[in-house]
Amino acid sequence: xxxxxxxxxxxxxxxxxxxxxxxxxxCVNTVHLQVGDFTCVEPEQLVFTWQAAVQGSWLSGSELAxxxxxxxxxxxxxxxxxxxxxxxxxRSPCCQHPMEQIVSGRxxxxxxxxxxxxx
Amino acid sequence: xxxPLEDTLGLNLLAANQxxxxxxREHFDAWRLLCLNVMSSPGAGKTSLLEQTLAAxxxxxxxxxxxxxxxxxxxxxxxxxxxxxxxxITTGRACHLDAAMVSGGLSLLxxxxxxxxxxxxxxxxxxxxxxxxxxxxxxxxxxALLSVTEGDDKPLKYPVMFREAxxxxxxxxxxxxxxxxxxxxxxEHIRQVNPRCTVLQVSASTxxxxxxxxxxxxxxLLADTCRTVQRGFTWRMCSSIRSTxxxx
Numbered sequence: 049x050x051x052x053x054x055x056x057x058x059x060x061x062x063x064x065x066x067x068x069x070x071x072x073x074x075c076v077n078t079v080h081l082q083v084g085d086f087t088c089v090e091p092e093q094l095v096f097t098w099q100a101a102v103q104g105s106w107l108s109g110s111e112l113a114x115x116x117x118x119x120x121x122x123x124x125x126x127x128x129x130x131x132x133x134x135x136x137x138x139r140s141p142c143c144q145h146p147m148e149q150i151v152s153g154r155x156x157x158x159x160x161x162x163x164x165x166x167x
Numbered sequence: 168x169x170x171p172l173e174d175t176l177g178l179n180l181l182a183a184n185q186x187x188x189x190x191x192r193e194h195f196d197a198w199r200l201l202c203l204n205v206m207s208s209p210g211a212g213k214t215s216l217l218e219q220t221l222a223a224x225x226x227x228x229x230x231x232x233x234x235x236x237x238x239x240x241x242x243x244x245x246x247x248x249x250x251x252x253x254x255x256i257t258t259g260r261a262c263h264l265d266a267a268m269v270s271g272g273l274s275l276l277x278x279x280x281x282x283x284x285x286x287x288x289x290x291x292x293x294x295x296x297x298x299x300x301x302x303x304x305x306x307x308x309x310x311a312l313l314s315v316t317e318g319d320d321k322p323l324k325y326p327v328m329f330r331e332a333x334x335x336x337x338x339x340x341x342x343x344x345x346x347x348x349x350x351x352x353x354x355e356h357i358r359q360v361n362p363r364c365t366v367l368q369v370s371a372s373t374x375x376x377x378x379x380x381x382x383x384x385x386x387x388l389l390a391d392t393c394r395t396v397q398r399g400f401t402w403r404m405c406s407s408i409r410s411t412x413x414x415x
Binding site: 050053054056057058060061064065069070074077081083086087088089134137138139146147148150156157158159160161162163164165 | 171172173174175176177178179180181182183184261262263265297298300301302323324326327330355356358359360361362363
């Protein structure tokens with residue numbers, strides 16, 4: 049369950065954002081993440097651990113919105129992009145080339161934060 | 168009515184770990200040592216391989232091990248018996264080492280020796296094919312092990328680990344005659360997800376394939392040496408490695 053440790057990392061980044069960049073007392077509604085399909089992250093578990101971790105903190109009530117980024121490879125033989133699939137051993141369907149270049153799918157990113165400020 | 172605001176961060180989700188990993192690597196570079204992170208599923212043979220490798224290379228190289236284990240210090244005791252300094256890092260419930268744990272291990276190591284006297288620091292990760300793949304610890308190279316008993320489909324089932332590895336060792340090849348598995352197929356699957364890594368076949372029991380593996384380690388030390396020299400540092404190295412470098 050490494051999502052717990054990932055959530056811990058995420059909280060550290062959020063705390064840093066609050067201290068260094070955010071205006072005073074931000075009320076965070078949503079934290080937007082981009083999580084690639086070719087990572088070891090299970091989005092549902094991340095949402096679950098987030099909900100547990102933020103309880104009672106300044107992020108209490110905030111939501112985690114995860115945008116899945118599909119795995120896209122580029123065939124180095126012909127330059128076409130394709131969706132690598134495990135059942136095809138991640139080969140390019142055009143030239144049967146191994147998965148050399150990954151265009152997207154390795155993302156583990158905090159994209160943005162939606163928040164409001166007290167009146 | 169509150170004004171909705173949005174801040175674009177564009178930060179790595181694991182930025183906190185990444186930051187600590189980079190900090191660790193800065194230390195490794197300052198000490199001019201090479202750090203290898205060894206990963207595999209439980210029982211693939213990390214400790215057995217390290218026992219053999221430490222014994223074979225310790226006459227030429229100054230080495231130490233940070234040994235990750237969930238609950239016990241059994242592996243650390245096995246490696247300590249080879250005569251190389253070992254710092255156990257008990258992770259508790261965590262299924263991987265992270266950069267902060269390795270930093271803690273380094274502090275303990277520094278109580279016993281000066282890391283600047285080392286050529287090579289091994290990090291033996293917790294047995295797991297999933298989590299360690301995403302958590303950098305500051306290593307210069309990642310080494311993944313896959314034993315022939317695990318079957319040829321594992322590189323396709325756990326592709327991130329094998330994609331991230333610089334070197335994949337297919338271990339326990341002495342068992343091949345007794346298994347309905349083709350080592351060529353294992354190798355092919357590794358290369359499908361990572362065409363650029365080095366793939367080597369080894370057996371820690373018989374010693375088969377260990378020479379090319381040790382050669383790979385020497386090459387990494389060499390590559391790092393060149394990198395370090397380019398940066399303007401002088402490199403303190405064992406004479407055997409230096410002679411490999413200059414061909415004398």
